[in-house]
Amino acid sequence: MSADSARPILCPTDFSAEAGHALRWGGELALRLSRPLVALYADRFLPPPHFTARQIDILVEELDQSRTVARQALVDQAGRMIAPAVATEPVVVQDLAVPAIIRLAAERNAEMIVMGSHGHSALDRIMLGSVTERVLRLADRPVLAVKLSAEKDPAAFPEIRTILCPVDLGEDARPALLLAARLATAFAAELQVLHVAEAAPDPDVERAAREALCAWVPDTARTSCRLHEVVRPGKPAEEILLAAQESHAELIVLPTRHKLFQDVTVLGATVARITRHASCAVLAVPVV
Structure with a gap:
């Protein structure tokens, strides 16, 4: 395997329909370009604002459970949107979305980042959705912004003509x-x-x-x-x-x-x- 063919397509998700559609695009690109895919979910997994010292053990267990649930949700969404032929790695990190995306893209030398763009409201049309817009500004590699219209199935992939x-x-x-x-x-x-x-x-x-x-x-x-x-x-x-x-x-x-x-x-x-x-x-x- 060449170094280039090992460079993955990176697909962050927040489990929304738009992010699922972006995973569908990412999976198709990975398949056509013979690339692996990394599906990323980032969350700070913050504790409640007030807790006592005796609640720490319970809190740690609950945060571990949250990460486990998030990873399973990531695996499930990737399984629905990405063809089995694509080598897919689910990654869950404890961080804010934008720094996690930029850092993982650099660590894995991702060929491109594929993201959903919400873009439905008037405000979104003036200020492109916050996470996607910030990644577009900060990324040093190609970023694909994918939109999902209200009437489209997130799992559908358009024939690119x-x-x-x-x-x-x-x-x-x-x-x-x-x-x-x-x-x-x-x-x-x-x-x-x-x-x-x-x-x-x-x-x-x-x-x-x-x-x-x-x-x-x-x-x-x-x-x-x-x-x-x-x-x-x-x-x-x-x-x-x-x-x-x-x-x-x-x-x-x-x-x-x-x-x-x-x-x-x-x-x-x-x-x-x-x-x-x-x-x-x-x-x-x-x-x-």
Whole structure:
């Protein structure tokens, strides 16, 4: 087994339907990419606020029981959502969710993190769900945010026919494109490589942009899957969301440049808007 094939897909869960759907995605990715999967549940398992010294032994026993129950619930959810062919390891840790996810991803050298995004309320659309949004900001590896619409079965996995990969022709965007090409090959999907030309519609500008995009796409990506280039004029976030809707893309793969603002890492405006508003899954690939 090569070092790369041993890198797991990491799927945190809080036992919600959204997290279960993310486990379903993670299991399918692990199966198609021949990767193991680590299913993670993190909880602080805090004691009650008031207890006496004589209650300590009882408290320790109750916390141990809580961890045992959590582990069984994790095994049960993974069993429902992940194919038996996928090597799955359930992990329960006593910690806050975000630091546990970031730390375990680094310890296991996870290839990617797959998370559910709640995103139903108006507040969620303004501020992407707290745990997923913070992991997107802090992770140094790809993070897939998966959404579950109210009418969908969490155990259902969509047939991936179209993957959209928006690029700005920068060299640091190539890893996102190459990952998108790998996924397109794994799912026998069409890969649309999109470049948004931020200019008024003009045939000459669009022609030049298309030529630049075709020259930018490496031959290795072009020959590994069904790929075609798309150029659209306009504002990036708007055009990416429109392109995803019009092409019925099941997955958007895009490079993410983290920015430092007053010592806090933030997502770029385009990435944040796409992740919050896209109706399909979004895989953010950090530029390192």
